[in-house]
Amino acid sequence: MAKNIILTGDRPTGKLHLGHFVGSLRERVRIQESGSYDEMYIMIADAQALTDNADNPEKIRESIIEVALDYLSVGLDPNKISMFIQSQVSELTELTFFYMNLVTLARLERNPTVKSEIKLREFNNSIPVGFMTYPISQAADITAFKANLVPVGVDQLPMIEQTREIVRSFNNTYKKEVLVEPEAVLPNNEVCLRLPGTDGKAKMSKSLGNCIYLSDPSEEVKKKVMSMYTDPNHIRVEDPGKVEDNTVFTYLDAFCTDEHFAKYLPEYKNLDELKAHYQKGGLGDVKIKKFLFNVLEEVLTPIREKRKIYENKIEEVYNILERGSNKAREKAQETLREVKEAMKINYFEDKELIKSHIEKYDKGE
Numbered sequence: 001m002a003k004n005i006i007l008t009g010d011r012p013t014g015k016l017h018l019g020h021f022v023g024s025l026r027e028r029v030r031i032q033e034s035g036s037y038d039e040m041y042i043m044i045a046d047a048q049a050l051t052d053n054a055d056n057p058e059k060i061r062e063s064i065i066e067v068a069l070d071y072l073s074v075g076l077d078p079n080k081i082s083m084f085i086q087s088q089v090s091e092l093t094e095l096t097f098f099y100m101n102l103v104t105l106a107r108l109e110r111n112p113t114v115k116s117e118i119k120l121r122e123f124n125n126s127i128p129v130g131f132m133t134y135p136i137s138q139a140a141d142i143t144a145f146k147a148n149l150v151p152v153g154v155d156q157l158p159m160i161e162q163t164r165e166i167v168r169s170f171n172n173t174y175k176k177e178v179l180v181e182p183e184a185v186l187p188n189n190e191v192c193l194r195l196p197g198t199d200g201k202a203k204m205s206k207s208l209g210n211c212i213y214l215s216d217p218s219e220e221v222k223k224k225v226m227s228m229y230t231d232p233n234h235i236r237v238e239d240p241g242k243v244e245d246n247t248v249f250t251y252l253d254a255f256c257t258d259e260h261f262a263k264y265l266p267e268y269k270n271l272d273e274l275k276a277h278y279q280k281g282g283l284g285d286v287k288i289k290k291f292l293f294n295v296l297e298e299v300l301t302p303i304r305e306k307r308k309i310y311e312n313k314i315e316e317v318y319n320i321l322e323r324g325s326n327k328a329r330e331k332a333q334e335t336l337r338e339v340k341e342a343m344k345i346n347y348f349e350d351k352e353l354i355k356s357h358i359e360k361y362d363k364g365e
Contacts, residue, residue: 006031007147007182009043009086012063013053016070017211018296019195019204022254023153027187029075031151040081041145041328042071044321047087048137051130052121068317070214073307078320084328085321086141091332095140096133098339102169103136103162111135113158120207139163143179144332151185154194155203160184174342178335195254200229200247212296214303221300225293230285237284243275248288256295264294 008028010020031037044067049060064085071083086092108114114134118127130137138159142150143166150160160182167179194203197210204211212224228248234241243249249271258270268274274291277283310317340346347353 003038003146004036004149005145005147005180006037006040006149006151006185007043007142007145008041008151009045009141010067011045011049012060012067013049014059014063014206015066015213015215017204017206017213018251019153019197019211020070021074021214021299022187022195024151024187025071025074025076027151027185031149031185032075032077032080037149039145039331041147041331042076042081042083042324043086043141043328044068044084045086045141047093048134050087051128051134051137052123054128054130064321065314065317066215068321069307069310072310072317072320073214073303075306078324082324082327083320084324088325089144089329089332091329091336092137092140092144094336095144095332095339096137098343099136099139099166099170100133102166102173105132107162107165108132108135111158111162113155116155120205135159135162136166139166142182143167144335145328146180146335147182148180149185150182154186157184170339170342176342178338178342196247196250198224198228198247200245214300215307216300217304218297218301221296222293225289225296226286228289228292230289234278234285238281240281241278241283241285243278248285248292249275249278251292252288252295255299256292260291260295260298265291 006028008024010016010024016025028040028042032040044064046060046064049063050057053060068083072078076083109132114132117134118131123131135158139162142160142163150156152160164181167181170179171177197204197208198212199208199210201208201210212221216224225248228251230246230248231242233239252271252274256271261268261270261274265274268277274283274288278288337346337349341349344350
């Protein structure tokens with residue numbers, strides 16, 4: 001019977017934020033607690049982060065522990081999953097190199113995620129080769145563990161599709177079903193597919209400085225929520241307001257429940273009633289922002305508390321990462337052996353090859 005194997009992760013370029021939480025972290029915890037999987041690997045993708053941070057390795061080095069703390073604080077359990085550091089599993093680099101022969105430069109250039117990331121980083125004509133081959137590296141990460149399920153945000157869908165292409169190309173080229181085609185697992189709530197930044201920009205991004213981090217203290221969260229982008233034409237309380245493209249309401253769509261209204265805004269039964277009042281006029285931005293702050297505090301408070309516990313156990317966190325990396329390496333080694341066998345480059349393990357050459361030269365051929 002086929003196994004359910006999950007692989008997902010994040011680049012360690014800073015602390016994780018609410019976009020990560022609704023985009024994939026919350027789903028990872030849900031899957032972990034469901035028990036509907038056989039193996040689950042969570043990767044801190046430091047090697048990929050270095051593709052556009054090669055001149056600042058200290059940033060990546062310092063971010064690894066921050067990401068690990070965020071993982072543990074949201075509820076990822078090292079007793080149920082394997083949490084590992086990408087660069088500590090060298091087999092992933094070897095697989096990436098072999099897969100490079102199966103992908104054209106033109107195909108990489110067409111990848112929508114790569115194109116948008118190149119534009120965001122303003123590389124122009126100075127694109128690092130390592131960054132350009134990011135999709136191939138990601139394919140190596142996924143296939144090394146034979147992951148069939150990959151929880152991701154919607155912006156990563158082109159990467160999953162390219163991985164599927166590489167799997168098909170490898171299996172067809174070497175006439176052996178070694179690699180497994182993965183499926184993306186997206187958040188159930190559509191608004192969570194791409195949570196906007198606090199400034200209303202299309203995406204919450206560390207580089208744009210429009211994030212609410214999972215580790216932000218309460219006063220910082222309040223400051224960011226109260227400065228959030230809403231409807232620029234909703235100037236007076238009595239003015240009708242738009243809920244579409246209104247960042248505060250987008251966040252409420254992502255986080256609030258009817259129970260939150262009973263606790264913090266009992267004059268409304270649910271979000272639909274709140275939206276209707278705002279659209280009609282007579283409801284100020286400050287009131288809905290205060291409500292959103294209370295909702296987010298309910299989400300973030302237990303995360304902060306758990307993070308504090310692990311901040312006092314840093315050596316234990318590194319031990320968790322080391323154990324996870326060792327387990328990940330063992331799994332990747334198995335896949336790499338199969339890949340080399342299929343490619344017929346397992347020279348020292350192929351006893352038939354050695355025997356045939358012995359016989360050949362014994363006969364003086």
